[in-house]
Amino acid sequence: MRDFRFLTPPTLPEALAMLADLGEDACVMAGGTALLLGMRQRMLSPDSVVSLHRLQALKGITVDPTQGLTIGALVRHADVARSPEVQRHYPMLADMAQRLANPQVRNRATIGGNLCYADPATDPPTCLIALDAEVTLVGPDGTRRLAMRDFAVDYYTTALEPGELLTTIHLPPPDTMRVGLYRRLLRTPAEHRPVASIALTLLRNGDLVSDARLVIGAATPAPQTMIRAQAFLEGRRLTPDTAAEAAALVAAEIAPLSDGRGDAAFRRQIAQVNTRRMLAELGGHDWRLE
Amino acid sequence: MTRHPISLTVNGEVITAEVRSAQLLSDFLRTELALTGTKRGCETGTCGACSVTMDGDVVKSCLCLAVQADGAVIETVEGLGTHDAPSALQRAFMEHGGLQCGYCTPGFLMVAKDLLSRNHDPDEAEIRAALSGNLCRCTGYQGIVDAIAAAAKELRHGH
Ligand SMILES: Cc1cc2nc3c(=O)[nH]c(=O)nc-3n(C[C@H](O)[C@H](O)[C@H](O)COP(=O)(O)OP(=O)(O)OC[C@H]3O[C@@H](n4cnc5c(N)ncnc54)[C@H](O)[C@@H]3O)c2cc1C
Numbered sequence: 001m002r003d004f005r006f007l008t009p010p011t012l013p014e015a016l017a018m019l020a021d022l023g024e025d026a027c028v029m030a031g032g033t034a035l036l037l038g039m040r041q042r043m044l045s046p047d048s049v050v051s052l053h054r055l056q057a058l059k060g061i062t063v064d065p066t067q068g069l070t071i072g073a074l075v076r077h078a079d080v081a082r083s084p085e086v087q088r089h090y091p092m093l094a095d096m097a098q099r100l101a102n103p104q105v106r107n108r109a110t111i112g113g114n115l116c117y118a119d120p121a122t123d124p125p126t127c128l129i130a131l132d133a134e135v136t137l138v139g140p141d142g143t144r145r146l147a148m149r150d151f152a153v154d155y156y157t158t159a160l161e162p163g164e165l166l167t168t169i170h171l172p173p174p175d176t177m178r179v180g181l182y183r184r185l186l187r188t189p190a191e192h193r194p195v196a197s198i199a200l201t202l203l204r205n206g207d208l209v210s211d212a213r214l215v216i217g218a219a220t221p222a223p224q225t226m227i228r229a230q231a232f233l234e235g236r237r238l239t240p241d242t243a244a245e246a247a248a249l250v251a252a253e254i255a256p257l258s259d260g261r262g263d264a265a266f267r268r269q270i271a272q273v274n275t276r277r278m279l280a281e282l283g284g285h286d287w288r289l290e
Numbered sequence: 291m292t293r294h295p296i297s298l299t300v301n302g303e304v305i306t307a308e309v310r311s312a313q314l315l316s317d318f319l320r321t322e323l324a325l326t327g328t329k330r331g332c333e334t335g336t337c338g339a340c341s342v343t344m345d346g347d348v349v350k351s352c353l354c355l356a357v358q359a360d361g362a363v364i365e366t367v368e369g370l371g372t373h374d375a376p377s378a379l380q381r382a383f384m385e386h387g388g389l390q391c392g393y394c395t396p397g398f399l400m401v402a403k404d405l406l407s408r409n410h411d412p413d414e415a416e417i418r419a420a421l422s423g424n425l426c427r428c429t430g431y432q433g434i435v436d437a438i439a440a441a442a443k444e445l446r447h448g449h
Pocket of ligand 1: 027028029030031032033034035036052073074100101102105108109110111112113114115116117121122123124160164165166167192193194334335336353
């Protein structure tokens, strides 16, 4: 790896000024777990690395009954997993953070770095989109807030403009009526990264489904919302047949990725099978008996 | 501007040094401090041989720059025990076949120490989850799992 200037701005305005000044010669660093791999493979050779680690404005987790959950971009996966507030009010998120990567990576890697790198083979984007997350970006032209679904644009591509930083991730106040499940599928148990990730949340109206969110990532270049399956589920009872029909719609709708970790047909199949199982489970059916 | 002064605590000792910006923490520990217990394996965050404790949390020192450790408290395998006075965890690894060639062992000891510092009575699933970021090509892992369970028991009852 080539040497570089290592810069540690103490405040957010100073970090933004530095990035505006350095332009394309600089890379932003949070935990560094993704960036350092890119630099060591010489895919990136920045003259300067701007480390965010001193920026207090990007740290901390807060829960507020009206504002919901706010997570600073520099919060590590392990902090999300261990937060009693997240565990209590957003169990699906805490559970996801507890199982991604491996313990040493979770202790160093930040949630903001994960979202900004937009590597498809990750967990948080899929889960956060299904939880209706939003992100705040701060840049030379001010602050904007957008839906996580609009932030995750494509394969390794986000809505971040040059010189912009992700500062916070927001989740709406916990909805006790909404149930959810998150699944990560690995090719072998020794792998860390998912080959597919599925996030499902829905409201129960008696025993009828309403307002389902079904998002599939890792199998796709960027998380994909399964619009047809969501629409199909509206107002239906969660029977094994409904689960199978919704899963068939997923297989038709998904636009999977083919790479060294799995081809498109394999990913389409595991997305279908696991969607069916998750829907059956939420409907109280044991798919193992079918 | 590419050399940076850093000050950190390693195994209880305060160290000041000047490092190149691109030097990895794993490389700094091995070449500057001669703490060669920390191993370099895959250097892509996969194998866990370079695991050390940083401010109380186990991390992979190949995924961290030495400059990022400025101000940190680091513990390496050399801080666990000595040849003459191994820690309970180290003894358990010897007694339960927790190692063969030994290359991955420092990393496993550091994640085991991290686990036992948070959970005094881990079950087998918790032990295996804690080991999920470390690779061993000799033992088949069972000896390591047994060693950690035995060390946990000794630490609970022994002292
Ligand atoms: C061995 C291994 C296994 C892994 N397995 C998984 C897994 O199973 N699931 C999973 O989800 N992830 C996995 N990851 C990915 C991991 O989650 C990311 O590497 C990590 O979250 C990135 O965060 P970081 O703080 O290290 O980011 P950095 O490496 O510091 O930064 C990553 C990128 O984001 C940019 N950036 C960082 N923060 C900001 C910000 N606030 N604003 C703007 N840009 C920013 C940087 O410029 C850089 O381009 C794995 C990683 C490794 C090394």
